[in-house]
Amino acid sequence: MSNLSEHYSPATGRRLGLLIIIMVAIGGVLTTFWAKTRWWFPPVASRHGADVDQLITTTFIVTGFVFFFVNLALGIFVWRFAAAREERAIFWPDSRTLELSYTLVPTAILITLISMGAVTWARVHSPVPRNALRVEALGQQFAWTFRYAGPDGAFGRTAPRFVSRQNPRGMDQSDAAGRDDIIVSELRLPVNEPVVVLIRSSDVIHSFFLPNFRVKQDAVPGMTTQFWFTPTRRGNFELACAELCGVGHYIMRGRVVVDTKAAVDAWLADQSH
Amino acid sequence: MTPTTAPTLERKRPGPPGGPAGPGWDRGFGQPDRDRDGDAHRVPLARIAVWLVVATVTLLFAAFTSTYLARRMEPDWQTLQMPGILWLNTAVLAVSSFLLEWSRREGLKQQLPRLRAGLIIATVLGVVFLAGQILAWRQLAATGIFLASSPHSSFFYLLTGAHGVHILGGLIALFYAVGKTRTTGSVEAVFEPAATFWHFLGVLWLYLLVLLFWI
Amino acid sequence: MTVTHDHTHAEHRQSFITRWIFSQDHKVIGIQYLMTSLLMAAIGGFLSMLIRMQLGFPTWNFYWAQWLFPGGFADFKMKPDFYPAVVTMHGTIMVFFVLTTALSGGFGNFLIPLTIGARDMAFPFLNMMSYWLYPPAIVILLISFLVTGGAAAAGWTAYPPLSALRNAVPGSLWGQTLWLVSLALLIVGFLFGSLNYITTVFNLRARGMTMSRLPLVTWAQFLTAILMLLSFPVLFAAVIMLLFDRHLGTSFFIPSGLVVGSQLVTHQGGNPILWQHLFWFLGHPEVYVLILPPMGIVSEILSNNSRKPIFGYTFMVGSLSAITFLSFLVWGHHMFTSGMHPLVGTAFMVTTLLIAVPSAIKVFNWLATLWRAQIRFTSAMLFAIGFVSLFVTGGLTGVFLASPAVDIYFQDTFFVVAHFHFVMASAALFGLFAGTYHWFPKMFGRMMNERLGKIHFWLTFVGIYATFYPMHFAGTAGMMRRIFSTTQYEFLRGLAGMNMFISVAAFGLGIAQLIFAYNFINSWIRGPKADRNPWKSNTLEWQTESPPPHGNWGAHEPTVHRWPYDYSVPGATDDFIPQTVPAVPAVSGAAVDESDGKPT
């Protein structure tokens, strides 16, 4: 026969309650503030990225409060209601009012978050502006290449049947629009101009990830996905592959340069011959 | 053994099930759902099980179906000519199902010899159906259409194959029922679930036929 | 049916083989599932240590590892092509071969018949088959480390074309095939199991055991079985089609115009997104398959050790059911960045955030159960309380990931890794530990060592937070998951120190589990004998011997007279009243309104 009385231990309750309060509730919040100074989002560099960050911040605040208070309550309860053996627990099987309230309050909070999320999401995926620069990004094990439409402003036709080792994009050589297309291994974008990236893959699934621009879109073979955004800061940025694509997944890095429109145009003109 | 923890050993229940409630709180969410006294009202286990099997298999084919419908949208889709023998196979399976139902009714009238006859013929027809399906495969293959020839042929072989495997399972159940009806008079525990599954496979076959060739 | 069981089971003569190896007794099968899963947990855990070695200490030399995996290491450092295989196998083993099997296979088997007052499962033979598909699946999965190309390396999600084309990644050569075959076997076993559980709960409940008197642990297992029965066939279909694509030349998932390993791929016209839909149609319910049983286990343990009824039984059952239903409607939240139509994304956001409501209800009900309780701190209770904290932490990060605009950034980063390790790994694991400490006496007839149990808890609780909490910040900094090294990117430069810290914490966490292993084995052999009802619990399984005899109940099956949560009933002599105690026992002065059974 085990001795149950050893488990009626207010000391254990105090210890566990304190641990939950200090390590989880308080510690969790404090480390988040600390992390904000060191391991936070890379500086935002796109217009919609600011919206996304706003939404993330709001979500952090809401969930942070819930996190803190629920863990705090748990800690306090555990501490406070550790048994002293003589008494009895109360017999309290349910309370409809209480339960309904903590059904409805979270529902209301979540509906708010849903609405905010839906607005931001709709804005991110709003129709591509007419004047947007069009660039095609192609993911291949394990590098990205980019195609600009060139002086004529039109991409050459592509089709799977033209794909070969030398022509992973499947460009139709007979299409005149394709003659002046520029294929480069780095992405240069004009600042404050909308750009739409058409994302493709010629082998497995990759994911086109621009951390600073809050852009991520899978490169799925057999289809073209797209993402449009407006860079707001000049500088050099990194492009990563976010979807496991094989042994070299971790080295599938690309370079993004955001510069004035004139500089980008000059660079493009340079590339075309 | 302390008194409070001893299981109640008496065979007769002291009161009506579920109520009146003791000193505790037993509202649950709804009243006691049914009288569990005695086994007379219980559904045979195999009948529950067969409906659960039907549910799983339905989900399996739902998964195939959704892939099929999506895959059809791709530009490389070409529809195959339906092998003519499938008409014959369908008829065989239908007759098999009807016979099974007929023999069940005879069974209810205690006409055991008829029940057995119907059951055995239905089972044999099931085997004929399976042979017919294999023949359909061979006919297609003879015209140069294999599994990987086109997306439609892939789905044709995949779906008929998956259906065939389940037919095989259904046949095993029917064989088992044939064996059972020889030794025992009470057939419902084995016969009915096997019949349910068999009818389901019949309906599933019609569905696949429509899916593959008419939409 | 019970009639067929009326002869006394104890009279069966059983050889060692039929009793312990090819047993059809649900208790033995449950224990077999549990033990095998714990063995697999050791392997899966070991693989996670390899991952952490690489991420935390990429420049160190690991001599012993090279000796152990001569193909995976060179110059005593991990090779980049071994890493994805390790991650894949870790995830696969943990999800399918540890938690699903232990929680559903182990606890489901052991507890369902015992808690409903049945003598065994509805189909004992099928039950045995269900277990015996599991060891072959393990063997096939583990052998894949030894074949050419090594183990599968396309992630536990096995997205094609990476998993479909044999030269896309070394693990796709043969490892992926073995992975698929192994999973197919396991799925069939799961389906056998679920079929059994559902039928058993429907039909073999003891007299008086109405559905509204079912303990929550049984409700959870019952709903889990429904989830499994309806979601695993979909994965099975996907597995079959992927095998066809790999070996029979079909193109379900492989599109036209691919060049892989500088070879033109001949497949045409397939669509890799279809796999994702099928996979996640299972994959999301699967994470609830992992968390519902712990929810049930924890509800039971919290109530029992609080000496209070579980708060809001009706809402608990309702929220379990709501989660079960909704979990079929949310799979798209794993595919927000896959190029789906934005409106579809919005729809999946709504369903996903809705599923948070029943989860919130459960958390608050657990808190209310603790309110004015008389808490007893058994090791099981400590883990159950830890579960609540971990589930809250993990659940809240889900709110981020459910919002597609936010998920654009977090998808496929360590934020996701942190999220699912809190809910799926840590919380479910805590449920597993809590359940083991709680039901060990019933399983083996011996008590576990509570001192060691408590040490195990403190180390694990602290270790889990130390390991997984920082991963959120690796995620906010943008660190992608499944990457072999962070050194290639400038924006990940600052993470080296943190990764080292996480790894050290993970090693500590891993080592702490040795205490559990020791305690488990030692108590099994030498633990003090347990009596019938060491925790003074109400549910049926505690009213029979420990361990229960073959057939569970001796001559007569129990009759149920009340719900399972009559703890601290005012006026009763004891602070618990087992379900078998008749409606009007020898407790006097109970103030009860007879008409609806509510205390007045």
Ligand code: HEM
């Ligand atoms: C000691 C405990 C554990 C540690 C230190 C650990 C660590 C890790 C790490 C570092 C990764 C790789 C993340 C990446 O690069 O994407 C990972 C992946 C994963 N872990 Fe764990 N893990 C542990 C336990 C568990 C448990 C108990 C589960 C059970 C659900 C689990 C499920 C997974 C899954 C599903 C993946 C994803 C695999 C994939 O990307 O294909 N882990 N784990």
Ligand SMILES: [Cu+2]
């Ligand atoms: Cu990639």
Ligand SMILES: [Cu+2]
């Ligand atoms: Cu999900």
